[in-house]
Amino acid sequence: MFTIDKQTLSDLNAIDHRDFSLCNFFDNTSTLGGRSLLYSYFINPLKDIKEIQDRNEAIEYLSNVMDNYPFDKYMFQDLEKYLSLGVETDSANLLRYFSEKLSFNFWSAENQMERVLIKRSIAEIAMLITYLTELLNKAVEQEKPIGRLTEMLKSLNELTSDFNLSELKVIASKKISPALILKYDYKFRNLNNHNIKKIFTLIYELDIYQGIAKSMTKNHLIFPTFHNKTDLDHMLVIKGAYNLFLNKPIKNDIIISQEKNTWFLTGANMTGKSTLLKTLGACIYLAHLGLPVPAEKMDTLFFDGLLTTINLGDDLSSGHSHFYNEVLRVKKAAELLASKKRMIILLDELFKGTNYDDAYHATLTLVERCEELNNSIFLISSHITELSTKLNKNHVELKHLETLINEESHITFTYRLIPGISTEKLGMRLLEREKVFELFKSIPSQRS
Known part of the structure; x- marks a missing residue:
């Protein structure tokens, strides 16, 4: 691990909460999670050349990809709120979950606000997973090194193994049947709550890389x-x-x-x-x-x-x-x-x-x-x-x-x-x- 201390970080204006700090210079993040993760990068240098090269290659690839990233800090604030609604542990399986929702008048007028939040949230999560999957698969298909993006795709595939990508694409288009709403609310918030949060971390990492890529291109920086x-x-x-x-x-x-x-x-x-x-x-x-x-x-x-x-x-x-x-x-x-x-x-x-x-x-x-x-x-x-x-x-x-x-x-x-x-x-x-x-x-x- 590369050793650096508080005095050195101060001498270099590395992480000061001022305009003229190295961290702020590279902060083009769109999400609060990305900004927080970027700060952790600046106090945790990488441990070997392989990790450095993997990060370099990911940023280099994204610097040549013109893309509109479909996420912002407000979206993730709402999604964190959705995931914090609580895990309904009494629901032993999807059928039991369906029957419980019906018995509690889930489709009634008084539950409309919760229903809107759930519907919008699962659509956004489905959109994010679909987008991230397509972007990373496209990167892997390129005949060039992409470093850390390869590992991100492997992690994403493991985290989404319980999901049907075709169904996620339908949900992302917001054409959601009541059955799909309940099915993926159960999957996202109950069975895979922890995995969804890990997927968010992958998106924060992507957010960081694309922001650094912007700074690199704009200021003609180079990789050593x-x-x-x-x-x-x-x-x-x-x-x-x-x-x-x-x-x-x-x-x-x-x-x-x-x-x-x-x-x-x-x-x-x-x-x-x-x-x-x-x-x-x-x-x-x-x-x-x-x-x-x-x-x-x-x-x-x-x-x-x-x-x-x-x-x-x-x-x-x-x-x-x-x-x-x-x-x-x-x-x-x-x-x-x-x-x-x-x-x-x-x-x-x-x-x-x-x-x-x-x-x-x-x-x-x-x-x-x-x-x-x-x-x-x-x-x-x-x-x-x-x-x-x-x-x-x-x-x-x-x-x-x-x-x-x-x-x-x-x-x-x-x-x-x-x-x-x-x-x-x-x-x-x-x-x-x-x-x-x-x-x-x-x-x-x-x-x-």
Whole structure:
């Protein structure tokens, strides 16, 4: 199982109930059950490459199928209400059920509301089963991989083995005789109540996939390819990675080899280091959910987990300072690595909660330890550019976000990832450009 924790989910804006979250980005569901199930996907990454490929193939197939899905949240609210009317356990068989309904004046005026609900509900359930059966059978007949849809059809066939498909088609057309109403009310609500709810779950899953397919097509997302071969040079290749939530994102290539699996990332504030780490984290996370990623191409090892420290703060409830929280995050990373998990670790401006000398030695020691662990990937961003002279260039890749400065001290952030160490010192330039100290000088002295 792919390991991910609350801090990492927060850093990636994965499941926040805000517009700019990964979950909301892919939420084009039509049903409340689909939305709830989608949320569970985002906190339960898939456990192996086969499950990922099965989900990929199902979404890929649906992205090429133009269809009007005949369900919405209001329909399922009514159907859940129908199924909750109760199981009439005294009815030992269909004949007994018929006689009981007649004895209780089921066709009388006072029972009209219940009768309308039952008639409409069994027609809708019959329509949903018919639709789902036809869609999945059509998918299976295609000469292309459809992944999870194959298993969905097998489950559906098992769940509907007690039903006559020809009768369901008649019921779906709403040409329902009193005998069929009672027969399938008994079957749906009494004999197969639990199975009908499982069929609803299959429909929620389809609802999710078709919604993800819409996002994939609209935003030109791609599915990654996975491998488990540790002898390959490249552990991770992402061409044209970009952030989903930027209007005009800059695309960057991220290519990490096993020989240089530790990156030391530098750049001044506002150059885009945090955004780059979030972009990489999102690509890895979405890939392990079996979802499409914002890139032109991606090939990756299957990893056991992702741990980030990007938006870490103080923990007032526990009395922990920012620095102590950083210590705990690094400790957690070490524990995961010690358990032989193949991890991706993204650490943004680590140890900024302590003084410069402490941060220098702590960052240097951490990088030196990470470079010895070639089974995982480490991206560590820092303002301490002086460290670059101490790092082992055979195993540590130096990268930075480009900044252009002209003779008039005009600063341009390109957000492009390039080799080397950032040498720009922008703090004083920005203060001078904004005439901050000149404003202070213009204030009359208040000392007598």
